[in-house]
Amino acid sequence: MAVKRRNENIQEEKNLPMQRDSQQKQVEGSPSYLAACSEFQQVMGNQEPRGWHEAQELYHPEMLQDKHVPRKIKKINLQGPRRMERSINEIQIMKRYRSPNVVNFLDSYLVGEELWLVLEYMDGGTLNDILSTTALYEDEAAAISRECLQGLHFLHSNHVIHRDVKSDNILLRTDGSVKLGDFGLSTQLSPEQSRRCSVVGTPWWLAPEVLTSQPYGPKVDIWSFGIVGIEMIEQEPPYWNQSPITK
Template identity: 70%
Template sequence: MKRKKNPNMVNYLDSYLVGKQFWLVMEYMDGGSLRDAISKTHLSEDEMAAVSRECLQGLDFLHINHVIHQNVKSNNILFRTDGSVKLADFGLFAQLSPEKSRQSSVATNSGWMAPEVVTGQPYGPKADIWSVGIVGIEMVEGEVPYWNETPVRPQHLTATGGRPKLQQPNLFSPELQDFLHCCLQVDEARRWSAKELLQHPFVASAKQTSCLLPLIASRLVKIREAEI
């Protein structure tokens, strides 16, 4: 964590052994999580694009350094009130090497798991990209696909070649729909990489929307203050 610092990853500060417990001191993200934003506010397509861009920048950095995040989901995407968007949950990172370019252990949540992970196949960094696509559907529809069904249902559909789709695609731009299509390719070889997705028209349009990100965090802070 000390070696792999990036503006789109929650910053590691220090660590201590307290009794028999290992404590990590991390950067404080005062704006809440993307899950909070999804459940308590409405995100515009511009905001979705900006959040996706920041996450992909973090994942591109990890993947270049041969690291798989393994647990990309809305609860692990955090905001600061200055507009920063960062990936959290370092506990499940998988470090790859030239001798080991694929991971086989399963250490993630079923609703976000890529087909190759569900079926127990060795997987690479593009497993994170499937999770980005699921987060995209979360931002659009407010929940993970099939979330209200039995826990086995999403895994079964994914394992048998099912690809989650928007319930009302015509309500959203062709660019957003195509972005999700590129993320949610069942065939890992056809799934876009983080670097490729950063050039996708949907994400590229977010280059001029950085001013939107502090607004998401500020809305969440106001909601928390009102609840208190």
């Protein structure tokens, strides 16, 4: 039986040492935190941050459906040097690009030091939840692969690299829908910058060029999804029981 995996990823800019979010904290009222909140408001159209009571109402049964689409709240603690940056990045990507194979972003709330993202609810859980109990048959793996590759094709056609493709970030619905989620590490390419060199992602799924800080493009997502293919048959990625070496 597969070991319940840790949902760990890394984010390291080239020539900079890796930092854990716990090493630095932003507290409400500090200049860095207020600056980050200001940036967040600009991304969301200069809307005022919404308070606890309004966000709490989303749990009310009458508020959990909009045109029969159930919602899920993803809470993100904004403490740490990279959390706000990643949260803003995730909102920008999900607001800009909508696809049947990408989890839909619905709304957001700033509650103290937490950012609450209101997302489409995937009632089947993650692919990892399934693989923690059973491997997939070939036809099941093929059906999931088709939907995921359609999602990646959509992102890559819009010059977006997901950079954290793994079974934890593939979500399912009981109606058979399969969607890519968690865009905190995604990046938008441009004609001026069509490659990246940052070491970003989860170690066991990283492509070789990412691990070695070589310039890379969207194809690194295909490598990562190839590892997901192995997961679907063997219930865990290769070398799962070995400590990752990222440099």
